[in-house]
Amino acid sequence: MSRHEAKFIKKIIKDVLNKLDPKYLYVPEHLVGMDKLAHDIFDFLSTATDDVRIAGIHGMPGIGKTTIAKVVFKQLCDRFEDSCFLSNINIETPKKLTGLVGFQTQLLREILKQGVPNFECVDRGKVLIKERLRGKRVLVVADDVAHLDQLKALMGERSWFGLGSRVIITTRDSNLLREADRTYQIEELKPDESLQLFSCHAFKDSKPAKDYIKLSKDAVDYCGGLPLALEVMGACLSGKNRDGWKCVIEKLRRIPNHDIQGRLRISFDALDGEELQNAFLDIACFFIDRKKEYVAKVLGARCGYNPEVDLQTLHERSLIKVLGETVSMHDLLRDMGREVVRESSRKEPGKRTRIWNQEDAWNVLEQQKVRAQCIHVAMRIF
Numbered sequence: 001m002s003r004h005e006a007k008f009i010k011k012i013i014k015d016v017l018n019k020l021d022p023k024y025l026y027v028p029e030h031l032v033g034m035d036k037l038a039h040d041i042f043d044f045l046s047t048a049t050d051d052v053r054i055a056g057i058h059g060m061p062g063i064g065k066t067t068i069a070k071v072v073f074k075q076l077c078d079r080f081e082d083s084c085f086l087s088n089i090n091i092e093t094p095k096k097l098t099g100l101v102g103f104q105t106q107l108l109r110e111i112l113k114q115g116v117p118n119f120e121c122v123d124r125g126k127v128l129i130k131e132r133l134r135g136k137r138v139l140v141v142a143d144d145v146a147h148l149d150q151l152k153a154l155m156g157e158r159s160w161f162g163l164g165s166r167v168i169i170t171t172r173d174s175n176l177l178r179e180a181d182r183t184y185q186i187e188e189l190k191p192d193e194s195l196q197l198f199s200c201h202a203f204k205d206s207k208p209a210k211d212y213i214k215l216s217k218d219a220v221d222y223c224g225g226l227p228l229a230l231e232v233m234g235a236c237l238s239g240k241n242r243d244g245w246k247c248v249i250e251k252l253r254r255i256p257n258h259d260i261q262g263r264l265r266i267s268f269d270a271l272d273g274e275e276l277q278n279a280f281l282d283i284a285c286f287f288i289d290r291k292k293e294y295v296a297k298v299l300g301a302r303c304g305y306n307p308e309v310d311l312q313t314l315h316e317r318s319l320i321k322v323l324g325e326t327v328s329m330h331d332l333l334r335d336m337g338r339e340v341v342r343e344s345s346r347k348e349p350g351k352r353t354r355i356w357n358q359e360d361a362w363n364v365l366e367q368q369k370v371r372a373q374c375i376h377v378a379m380r381i382f
Helices: 003-020 035-046 065-079 097-112 122-133 148-155 191-202 210-223 227-237 242-252 258-269 274-286 292-303 308-316 331-343 358-381
Strands: 053-058 082-086 138-145 166-171 182-185 321-323 326-328
Touching: 035 053, 035 065, 035 166, 035 182, 053 065, 065 082, 065 138, 065 166, 082 097, 097 122, 097 148, 122 148, 138 148, 191 210, 191 227, 210 227, 210 242, 227 242, 227 258, 258 331, 274 292, 274 308, 274 331, 292 308, 292 326, 308 321
Parallel strands: 053 166, 053 182, 082 138, 138 166
Antiparallel strands: 321 326
């Protein structure tokens, strides 16, 4: 077999492998309120230029970052010779090097299809990505990036990919997008969009059933425009009668939904250090809609350090908002933070690190008053 024939056969094999491994990803059927943003990102990345373009998508957990990335990837992938969607990168922390090696291997194999050597070292993976992909025009999505080490392991420099390549990064931490050419922050859905998305999951229709309009609006208000919460709530209430709906909604006012809270809790657990976690919990319990200057002053007095860096970090990680000079937080993130505190002692509020509920505060004060009286009586007896 001549060298030319071998090269030709190799090209045929690669074409067949491409057809057997379609790049299309599952995208939820109901995409509400995402069309314009997806269109803007598509327009930016589809512009015919030879530079390597990077688009960053950021926002709080459950806001739809991955869904947007999937939509744009699906629209773009046919325009590139090779493409790769790296899902849930933050499942493995950067300390677990085998996790990063796995993503490096996935990137190389999905792009090259064959001839990828085995390796066990992140640095070796960096060299291979740079050597093998720098001559290829590729589309790569890095989904749910949480640490700079993860980005450095997969796309350390633009020169690692060929001219005209496109990269999409989704993250909760806007600080990781400093090298991006353009960033997009996903906001909560508007009330009418929220009701539509909720109805799609609760009624399999774009609007609620006539007898459930008021109850649907109550459920939507609880979700605060968060797509994850709207989908979970819609599925939870689907098929239940009106009494069942009232029971669930009333319970949610006292006890947050476990599935929603579990997803949001990941961001809290990922905060570096006890001081940063305490700053978040303090804001969730006491400082919603308070002036930033006041919040910083109180936190600084309690902790004995300048909290400005922590406030900035929480803002960059989409856990708080700073609107003008006011510190705010999504209601579901607030509930998650308060649930973290409540878990430390569910039955005895006096043993919790923070008390924000007026009824709990009075009960604790009454218990302390009774305890003090008992001690006083005991001392008089003895």
